[in-house]
Amino acid sequence: MFLPSKLPNVGTTIFTVMSALAAETGAINLSQGFPGFDCSPELVALVDQYMRQGFNQYAPMTGVPALREALARKTEALYNVRFDPNTEITVTSGATEAIFAAITAVVRPGDEVIVFEPAYDSYVPAIELNGGIPVYVTLTPPDYAVDWAQVRQRITDRTRLILVNTPHNPTGRVWTADDLTQLAELVRDKAIWIVSDEVYEHIYFDEHMHRSLMMHPVLRERTFVIGSFGKTYHITGWKIGYCLAPAALTSEFRKIHQYLTFSTVTPMQYALADYLSEPEHYQQLAGFYQRKRNLFLAGLQGTRFEFLPSEGSFFQNLSYAAITDEPDQVLAVRLTREIGVASIPVSVFYHQKNDFKILRFCFAKNDDLLQEAAHRLSTL
Template sequence: MFQISPKVPHTGTTIFSTMSALAQRLNALNLSQGFPDFSAPSALIQALHDATTQGYNQYPPGDGLLGLREQVSTLFTQRNPLLTLDPQNNVTITSGATIAIHCAIQAFVHAGDEVILFDPSYDSYAPSIALVGATAVHINLQAPHFEVDWQQVVDAINHKTRMIIVNTPHNPTGAVWSKQDWLNLIKIIENHNIIVLSDEVYEHLVFDQEKHYSAIDFPELRERSIVIGSFGKSFHVTGWKTGYCVATTQLMQPFRQIYQFASFCGVAPVQMALHQFIQQHPAHLAQLSAFYQAKRDFFLAGLKSSHFTWTASQGTYFQTLDYTKIQPKLNDVQMCQYLAEQHKIVAIPLSAFYKNPPSSLRLLRFCFAKQDATLSKATHILSACELA
């Protein structure tokens, strides 16, 4: 009898697909999956049209269009003038951030190695680690501000530890690493052969005068860090699936060796459109934090009369809400089901981002990358949820 043995047998369907399907089945308002319900900038859409009609429809260079790589390099050096990046050797344009994360893990993590993750964590990390026969070591962040317990990191590191995955600004909690967080990491790993994979896809969405620090801003980490970014998050085009990887030449060469067989190259007209738009509209990124902070504030203002509680998101376009006062006996998956069926609104249970979620967890993730009308409808629904 024919039998198969999957390499990652327990992954199943992602929670994002599950909840979006639930929203569609129940005709519920979907604030679960992280994508805008408003249009991308019209000039960006026009740039894509122009790129296709002007013939940018064949394979681009595998490492990405040089002009776009130069712009990525410039964005990093504008934020940190002490940083020097070579667009030819230190920047690769990828078919989204998720595949870049996957390729970085495949390039440097071996069977038997260990990779430290901070939970709640993005759901693609652990399966990519499992595929190479390595072990994901999960460390729970400390609620309510989702801070790192650095002693747990010290205790988790051993001779098998090959990589630590950092995500800042953090999905799903919106927490942002401080400079001190990075200095703590530097001190802990300085005498270990550990790579830092830094998922920074929400780097331009930081609120309340907080500052985003990249792994490569720190000279002590530069030689051992791989930074992943996303154009989709920053330009309201998640469906374009275009991201980038930044690293030293020593790390970039093995990354590219894996990436060329995983995707070979990104989409040519999308890269050209992004290149043209960034060149012609530099204010877009500069205004992005204020744009999304206004949406966060609008969403939270609409919930002031509700029975939810929260810590305001420091970054990303996600906000977690605590429902303890409303349905304390329900776990977060049950609460999502309750909200979908009884109130016709869908969120993501935070436990989906954990290997071992705390039993006391009563948090849901909502996406506020939505039109004001959508957010108004959402806050009206959520404010109508009665106490238990």
Template sequence: MPRAAARVAGIAESTIREMTRIAEAHGALNLAQGFPDGNAPPELVEWAVTALRSGENQYSFTWGDPRFRRAIAAKTARFWGWAPDPDSEITVTCGASEAMAASLLAILDPGDELIVFEPFYENYVPLARLAGAEVRYIRLEPPAFRLDVEAVRQVAGPRTRAVVLNTPNNPTGRVFSREELAGLAELCRERDLLLVSDEIYEHFVYGAAVHVPVATLPDMWQRTIAVSGVSKTFQVTGWRLGYVLAPAPLTAAIRKVHDYLTVAAPTPLQVAAARAMDELPASYYQELAHRFARKRDLFVSALQVAGFACSLPEGAYYVMADASRLGARSDWEAARALIRRAGIAAVPGSSFFQGGRRPQSAPLLRFAFCKEDATLAEAARRLASLARPSSPGANERPS
């Protein structure tokens, strides 16, 4: 029989996408996958239509339409105070996921080690393994999920090549402080480590929290790879437009990988996104954060009223909740029970830990609250209707 490559044998399918299919099969509200169910800014859609009708329908430059790269550089300077060179330090990719893939494949050799903080977004570990690297894990402890630099110091060894960081964080909602990031940056300089910073939720920050791009810290730009994109900020997850900001030598390597992965991101969508970055006012981003903070407050309150223990996320648009209320013995049982009893789909928390395992003293579920107010109100109504815990079901996943 034909066989697949050994490097893919241990890679499981995405639990997040699996839960989306399960939600659809059961007619459940999909609070598992992090896509908004609202519309993109109407002017952005019109700019995309204009680009399509004006003939912007062929390949762009492999590493991104020059207009889009210039807009990314200008927006980065406007918001974060540093201006990457659009010609040599910006690569446009097919989504932030491809940005991360191209980056890790460009910097990791077989036998290298990559440090990942858990709970983690699910694509970091499979990508490291596809590169032939080994993953070393550092657990961030709830409820604070603080970044412990000394733990990183103990884990980092002679084969450690890089650290992956995600801030604002999916799935915990943490926005790491300047103090935490400065400590990690100091260690990266001391040990000559690269820092791959996933900042796709950079504009989803609430309350007193402040997003600090790692590349803006002293002497960090030359060892930082920053990943972001437009899918979350402009509510166009289906457009698949991401980008990588990195110093020129690393960008050259990343572009080689990107070229053979996808060639180029969609041209008309890049043109439209460039106009959005150039023309949408600062008030758009302010209102975005305000609107999602309100969604956060509404949904977290509904979870707590229904008996789920959780705290307010500082950023991104996810919340991890203790689902002991459901009387389940594991997070997968809790996810099944929630679909069966309330018609709500969430992601079992174990999928964000190494090997899909974590201590089950408190089954965790991750919810995405990036939904329209009507969807969240219906979710709150269904959560409130939950009766006393019922007997847990079988151990199999729902199908």
């Protein structure tokens, strides 16, 4: 029997491929975006405490009340926006699940969805599985700024959703106040929803700051804001995310979420609720990662790599155009095999595989690995 594929153009992700190649060759893995260090022992102790106290059965579908209430307090303190923990906050099994549920709640067959590319690889499959049509707005180096005139041209009567990601993966760009204003003007009088992927909300550098879409009144009423504890607390393997959205949107979101994972691991939710009560745990994150970014880039000074320092996230893009004209996917494999540093070719984040001769490196690693990786790259 032949099973037609719902995603005929999708294979094994580049993250799996490059991480496997790094493991095979013993290379330093700066490809997949996960921290190379452990989370806080205090957080581990809290999980142990709640497991031993018997918090090991199903959590409520919406998330344990203590965690939703802690998220409401944190959001109000940071952004001066109040979300009702009962009707506007949902805990999910990772941010990717939350993104899928939000897209599924909104997109119907034939609907168009604006996607800024390069784009995280789960966005387009989620759109297509729901019968939607991705409409691309291409961001180009070196600054990857949004061309709002191009966005305006892409919007039609069939546009139902716009996907936003700030701080941005893979480029490290952080949206400005003007970006929020421009987006609000575009959607103000239209039946267009927004999914805002803000999993790197606490990781921004230099003079930049994170501007959540929830802070703009026009955007707040039509946006699913997606967050992640994995990126904030170095616990990507726990797969715990959340969605903040107005009550009417949350109601539809939860109808989807309850049939995806229903609920998320219980003792870890209670542990995170306690851990969130100490703001310094996330307030120190920007400085922590900025130092790592600077350490990595310092090792590349004097090389022929070209770069603008990342504005946010824990990724740094490097242009190798002055070194070789090899395709980025070819060079990524060669660097892994020959000098022992694994990266991600940025062309894989574009639907037409636009090759700007740029590789993405994750600097969420221990200092010695970052210094050694920079040293190896400087031998090119």
